[in-house]
Amino acid sequence: MSVSTAESPLSGVRVVTLAPNLPGPVAANRLVTLGATVTKVEPPAGDPLAVASPDYYRLLAEGQEVRTLDLKDAAGREALESLLEDADLLITSSRPRALEKLGLAWADLHPRHPRLSQVAVVGHAGTDADRPGHDLTYQAKAGTLSPPMMPVIPVADLAGAERVVGDATALLFHASRSGTGGYREVALAQVVEDAAASVRSGLCGPGTPLGGGLPTYGIYRTADDGWIALAAIEPHFIMRLGEELGVDPMDRDSLEGAFLRRGQDAWEQWAAERDLPLATVRPALRS
The missing domain is CATH 3.40.50.10540 (Crotonobetainyl-coa:carnitine coa-transferase; domain 1)
Structure with a gap:
């Protein structure tokens, strides 16, 4: 406001x-x-x-x-x-x-x-x-x-x-x-x-927790060839994500398979209803 x-x-x-x-x-x-x-x-x-x-x-x-x-x-x-x-x-x-x-x-x-x-x-x-x-x-x-x-x-x-x-x-x-x-x-x-x-401290960059090393913090393709960004870092978000998706273990392969079941907008709506940090990836801006 x-x-x-x-x-x-x-x-x-x-x-x-x-x-x-x-x-x-x-x-x-x-x-x-x-x-x-x-x-x-x-x-x-x-x-x-x-x-x-x-x-x-x-x-x-x-x-x-x-x-x-x-x-x-x-x-x-x-x-x-x-x-x-x-x-x-x-x-x-x-x-x-x-x-x-x-x-x-x-x-x-x-x-x-x-x-x-x-x-x-x-x-x-x-x-x-x-x-x-x-x-x-x-x-x-x-x-x-x-x-x-x-x-x-x-x-x-x-x-x-x-x-x-x-x-x-x-x-x-x-x-x-x-x-x-x-x-x-x-x-x-x-x-x-x-x-x-x-x-330098190992938080960001390839393979780090915020650079692909944490499966629940990453970008995934969806069924309609779109993309979603998942940012479940805290334990309670990770636990709820696993329960709602029915995914175990919570590794990258399992999450990739799960997110291919729906389109990106459907996933964003799904996440909003479950209070999960997930958003559709907006196409890269062009001037």
């Missing part, structure tokens, strides 16, 4: 974002849903996302004021400074050396706007923050790719956006208590490394 803006936790919070492409817009969109007022500042050439995916761009920019400013121009920088005077949070995604040239590094911003907090999205942490990269290269280094397949979802960008929101709300909370803004850096390469810990 949605809530009104007045009831939203970030109602009254003013955000300025200079971050184009994907992590910044996704984070800004999420902040809007939480009640924040967001001004999206774009360069004269616009946000590259608007060219790559116009529909996604419009979806993510919904509810925001979009301003076009040339920050390489004195008038553009002056207009930005006016926006920052009343802002609580600034989101950036330029490399540190680019921000320094514009006078937008934290060391420059904080004295001018002591109440303002900043979340800086970078590719790599620490001294490597100026090193170029994108979601694909971050995933490559983290070991989450299966060449030559391209990733279906940009994990670094989308998970990084959620980290931006988390760090932003922490900064806003701190500022509300201290009266002083703070700074956080979100390194997208580190976001993927953190996510890949599930693979």
